[in-house]
Amino acid sequence: MNKTLAGACALLALALTTGDAAAQQSAESAANDATASQWSLQFAYQANLSYRSDTLVTGDVRPEGNRGYFQYRMVAPIPVGKIKILPRLTIRYTETKDGQWGFSPTDL
Numbered sequence: 001m002n003k004t005l006a007g008a009c010a011l012l013a014l015a016l017t018t019g020d021a022a023a024q025q026s027a028e029s030a031a032n033d034a035t036a037s038q039w040s041l042q043f044a045y046q047a048n049l050s051y052r053s054d055t056l057v058t059g060d061v062r063p064e065g066n067r068g069y070f071q072y073r074m075v076a077p078i079p080v081g082k083i084k085i086l087p088r089l090t091i092r093y094t095e096t097k098d099g100q101w102g103f104s105p106t107d108l
Contacts, residue, residue, distance in 0.1 A: 040075040069094040
């Protein structure tokens, strides 16, 4: 109980300190988010090991879906005049229920 109370007090103190710093920041500097112009690269894998086998409203058994996928995502800042756009490219390589691998629909 004491550790929980100490943790809550520490979070409250951090929140109050952060609020003071944000109040002193100018509107111009707050509008320029330094993290918005960063490149981002992500790799992921998801496995669906135990797919649902429940009954749907129609009485049919839910068909098996994809077993898993590898995913690559890239976000790159592109300057357009005075602003930067952040397009995101996502590519998935998916395993179907039959064990076949192939590219899934890609997002841009």
